[in-house]
Amino acid sequence: MTVVTRDAVTLAPFGVPEPELQYSAGTPAIAAVDLVREYPRKRKDPVRALQGLSLTVAQGEVHGLLGPNGAGKTTLVKILSTILLPTSGQATVCGHDVVRHGRDVRELIGVVMGGDRGLYTRLTGRQNLEFWGALQKVPRKVLRSRTEHLLERLGLAAKADARVETYSRGMKQRLHLARGLIGDARVLFLDEPTMGMDPVAAREFRKLIGELRDEQRTILLATHDMTEAESLCDRVSFVRDGTVVATRSPHAVAGLVSAVQGLELDSADAALAATLAEVPGVTSVTTDGATTRILVRSQDDFPRLLHLLADHGVTSLRTLRPSLEDVYVRLIGDRGLEV
Missing domain, CATH: 3.30.70 (Alpha-Beta Plaits)
Structure with a gap:
């Protein structure tokens, strides 16, 4: 495997050493080929959430997934983040197969699903980050400094020792993002990250996403928000009935109509x-x-x-x-x- 140098991939790992996992500078951050995912049903034909979906996302790209409820966006994110297994087809993250090398994939990614899922509301924000960092085997000294950095960076320092159940929706979403970054993720999966936020909180959250893009992190953003996709994404893919029907940059997409x-x-x-x-x-x-x-x-x-x-x-x-x-x-x- 070709080792990536700092010149090839520029990241901001919060002042700590790079993880041991390396990958080629020319390898796509995300590559999905003919993905199929079926949900079996008793005495009925299975439901196909993905029907031969293919998608490629370059390293450092912010890529939007646009589609209605039930189009397959969340199913795709769950497969790429190793939460679900595909029925058939292949998917890789930074060159690592999501089925055969799931542990390697999990060391490279962060997942922000939104809402209360994934947060322990009776713990404080600091305790949540320390817990998730320990699960990702972040060294204790590194975890302590990274937790403080993320709490400060995401505007949560003042409420770091308050229970998450006292947080507003916007604060919970920022804590989700901090949780996704606690392992210094190279690839972030964001599923409706600003859903339910007020306009001010959503604007600040988008600003944070722009900063992550500047750090050359790869972001796959599943959203219904057209303004969000148009302002943040380098390219967008339209998903319908479990397959990608078109992929363009936001500026070029008008030519499709x-x-x-x-x-x-x-x-x-x-x-x-x-x-x-x-x-x-x-x-x-x-x-x-x-x-x-x-x-x-x-x-x-x-x-x-x-x-x-x-x-x-x-x-x-x-x-x-x-x-x-x-x-x-x-x-x-x-x-x-x-x-």
Whole structure:
């Protein structure tokens, strides 16, 4: 195995020695090939949570997993973190097979599932970190200094000796992240890390994720939050029915739908809006008191629309590109409240 030098992989291990496990600088942080996971049922066909899913994530990349409930995101994270075994297919983390070399994988990863899972609420924040660090066999002297560093870094020092049951949701999420880092993880799996947080706490949490990216840690982020994915991720993968349907950078993903999605006018004329809504190919017309936003089904619908606007004396307009949320709805489907 090729040994990775500090020049090849730059990490911030909190001032302690690197772990013994080494891996090639060119090895993907995550590689999944044709993963299948079935859940057996009595007297019924098994449920397939993953159906031949393949995914590659480079070292140092923040990669988003986007998809509805039941798409297979959490199942994938559990397989990669050795919590679940795949029915078939192969997955590696930093070159280590998650089935055959599970112990090696667990020394390289941190998992942040969110909520109260994985936290002992009757223990203090400090005791939680010391417990999890001991399980990961972090040397005692290293564990003490790393615990203090993480508590300070994540804004938990003032409540370090308070029971976790007294923590707010945002503080618990930060403690989850500290727990994921207590072993100096190279690869972090984050499953809906800001779910339930207030906007201020979520913004601070995202800032922390950005700092971890700067340390060249690899992060796999499963989320429903389009703003989160667009602001944090180097690439995003859309997951539907247990398989990846597309992978792009957030900036390039708009090309999956259309180069241009619609038009915006500096006008809020109600009569014009009503006329535009009747044009074939126009999917929606909305006004906010100052502007009118027109969305179309495809670029082929633009000529007819532009002729109509010219006939009504419109001389100034702006094109609209699809957002990550627009692409999500187009690729995954508008499921409404369906789960």
